[in-house]
Amino acid sequence: MKLSPGHWYPVLSSLELRDRLVAKTRFGLPLVFWRDANGRAVCLEDRCAHRGAALSLGKAVDGAIECSFHGFRYDGAGRCVRVPAEGDEWQIPEQLRVTAHTITEGGGYVWAWRGPDVARESLPALPRQPMLEGLRYVESRSTWNAHYTRCIENVIDYSHLPFVHRRNIGAFIRDPVTKVDVKPFAGGFRFDLLGHKATGRQFVEFTYPTLWANKIGRKSVLVATFMPVDDRHTEVYFRWYHALPPVLRPLMQLWGRFSQYLVFKDDLPIVASQLPANVDDPGVDDAHADKLVPSDAGLVAFRKLRRDHRAEIRAWATEQGGWRASVGVPTE
Ligand code: FES
Numbered sequence: 001m002k003l004s005p006g007h008w009y010p011v012l013s014s015l016e017l018r019d020r021l022v023a024k025t026r027f028g029l030p031l032v033f034w035r036d037a038n039g040r041a042v043c044l045e046d047r048c049a050h051r052g053a054a055l056s057l058g059k060a061v062d063g064a065i066e067c068s069f070h071g072f073r074y075d076g077a078g079r080c081v082r083v084p085a086e087g088d089e090w091q092i093p094e095q096l097r098v099t100a101h102t103i104t105e106g107g108g109y110v111w112a113w114r115g116p117d118v119a120r121e122s123l124p125a126l127p128r129q130p131m132l133e134g135l136r137y138v139e140s141r142s143t144w145n146a147h148y149t150r151c152i153e154n155v156i157d158y159s160h161l162p163f164v165h166r167r168n169i170g171a172f173i174r175d176p177v178t179k180v181d182v183k184p185f186a187g188g189f190r191f192d193l194l195g196h197k198a199t200g201r202q203f204v205e206f207t208y209p210t211l212w213a214n215k216i217g218r219k220s221v222l223v224a225t226f227m228p229v230d231d232r233h234t235e236v237y238f239r240w241y242h243a244l245p246p247v248l249r250p251l252m253q254l255w256g257r258f259s260q261y262l263v264f265k266d267d268l269p270i271v272a273s274q275l276p277a278n279v280d281d282p283g284v285d286d287a288h289a290d291k292l293v294p295s296d297a298g299l300v301a302f303r304k305l306r307r308d309h310r311a312e313i314r315a316w317a318t319e320q321g322g323w324r325a326s327v328g329v330p331t332e
């Protein structure tokens, strides 16, 4: 069985990972990222095996990470390579190690593998967003107090515009009737924006697992990538892809931040209020499950994509002998 792309989750922007340690919680797990001696991105659980201090409080030394408490050092594979208090002759026990996560880099993101712990050669390719290729981007981030599934659904839901955004992007929508024509493709789906059906030049595209893009011009695309922090928080990475000269970068950065603030400040309280917090919460009874209507076609496509991919990765995990290590099991 060959896996489709999509079981890699973006967990960090490559722009954040320069010459220092970066601590992030993803899927409820505290993680620390840095670059090893070869410049390769590596990721360990952010907890020293000795006595549990956060490794992210330490520093990177010769491509390894050194805990700030007693100076234990770990390489990118999580093996302890130095215990200063025992001297160089001491044989470091094999079990003195920290969990290392399988990550890779591409498209300006660091991605974590969420699936069975198998040889790298068996892993699928990263998801792609071909329309971004060849464009530059500016980036900003914000944290939303909601599960990532609710955040994603918010940006593929267009019937909320004349209500939540009546003071900005929804101000000129006179008729709330919303028709969504979803066109699936392998690993995602696309739909035209209101009023732009004829041109096909402006559309929204979602790529599994967490990549949203809104093409707004020939060489201009807004992108939001949703990074799950825990059940109630999501770090959202906004990018504006463009072909403008680099000299305009500071201006675009400012405009990108401002427009993002203007629009999303309206969404935040509503999205944080939604129950169940996670759209796939298995414990929800019929009375409390969402009741979708035809204008929610984008959300129906999103939920189907998740169901299909989860079924695929579970079947593959069974074939591989079950779950071993991963950044969480994608049941949530
Ligand atoms: S807790 Fe990290 S070296 Fe002791």
Ligand SMILES: [Fe+2]
Pocket (backbone or CB within 6 Å): 154, 160, 164, 165, 263, 267
């Ligand atoms: Fe919104």
